[in-house]
Amino acid sequence: MKSGRLGTPDTVAHIRQFPPVEYELASYQGSPWLWADGKPLIDLLDATIDWMIDDDGSRWIVIDTEYLRQQVAHYALLSADTWRQRLLDAGVEVD
Structure with missing residues (x-):
């Protein structure tokens, strides 16, 4: 399947201090x-999305x-x- 980039890579770490992961947003199977x-991880239309504010x-x-x-x-x-x-x-x- 062909994927199209919707954004640019950004590097963050999982909360459990795993090594940094390079995330990017791309279309895959008709969904974001x-x-x-470099591998599909989460269909964002099926994910629960929330906000958090850290101590800083x-x-x-x-x-x-x-799955996560x-x-x-x-x-x-x-x-x-x-x-x-x-x-x-x-x-x-x-939002």
């Missing part, structure tokens, strides 16, 4: 997906799916400063 290290006042987008909880990590964190508009442009509700 979050890719990790930085705002984060929290992405949670059953069982296979990879507790959830994925994306900086709201760099990812909010990318997700909105892809048709993913984040």
